[in-house]
Amino acid sequence: MYKLYWAQSTGAFVVHAALNESQASHELVVLDYDNGEHKSEPYTRINPTGEIPTLVLPDGAVLTETVAMVLHLSEVFPDTGLLPAPGSQERAMAYRWLLYMATKTYTHDLRYYYPERYTTQGERTDGIKAVGLELMERSLILMDGILGKQTFLAGEQVSIADTYLAMMSMWHPDGNAYLHKLTNIERVVEVVRSRPAIREIWDQNFPQG
Ligand SMILES: N[C@@H](CCC(=O)N[C@@H](CS)C(=O)NCC(=O)O)C(=O)O
Known part of the structure; x- marks a missing residue:
């Protein structure tokens, strides 16, 4: 199962959308953005940039950067149509x-x-x-x-x-x-x-x- 560290109206939106489009099993971990939860532990131990979102892959690997997340999901779920055909x-x-x-x-x-x-x-x-x-x-x-x-x-x-x-x-x-x-x-x-x-x-x- 994917775990997405999320807060409203942040870059987590596009990753959440990609997970939904792919029907990938996932859970959201809601961060208290207004009170700076993303700037303190334990979150910064997971994502040292202190930025939202973070995607934890089913094998436990931690991915930061929204574009890396959506590109990775498009490879894992190639039939979802997140991206056009490879090489095109x-x-x-x-x-x-x-x-x-x-x-x-x-x-x-x-x-x-x-x-x-x-x-x-x-x-x-x-x-x-x-x-x-x-x-x-x-x-x-x-x-x-x-x-x-x-x-x-x-x-x-x-x-x-x-x-x-x-x-x-x-x-x-x-x-x-x-x-x-x-x-x-x-x-x-x-x-x-x-x-x-x-x-x-x-x-x-x-x-x-
Ligand atoms: N390059 C990062 C940028 C992430 C980013 O800046 N997220 C914003 C929310 S949309 C954030 O966490 N801002 C809080 C901060 O920078 O302190 C990505 O694409 O994931």
């Missing part, structure tokens, strides 16, 4: 956008939500937040442009990259209201959130959207 151009595109979101969009979000980490100037974080938001929006606008030319991030087939994007777009501080400006992403979010494996967990994570 579409799969390459799914890798491209998953890595783009994890290394760019996600970090812009962190700059907005944790600005104090990006300065030695104490309380003076307004500029850092503003830059984080601007970069986050630029990154979403870029993907909205891609989705103006093709149905999903990997091509014509929905994949876990689209679920990742739906999560990223819900992290915009204006949530759905901002998405009305990005109608291609809005369309993809609609497809993702109505998938049977995701419908049940969407509201739990994104009650505002």
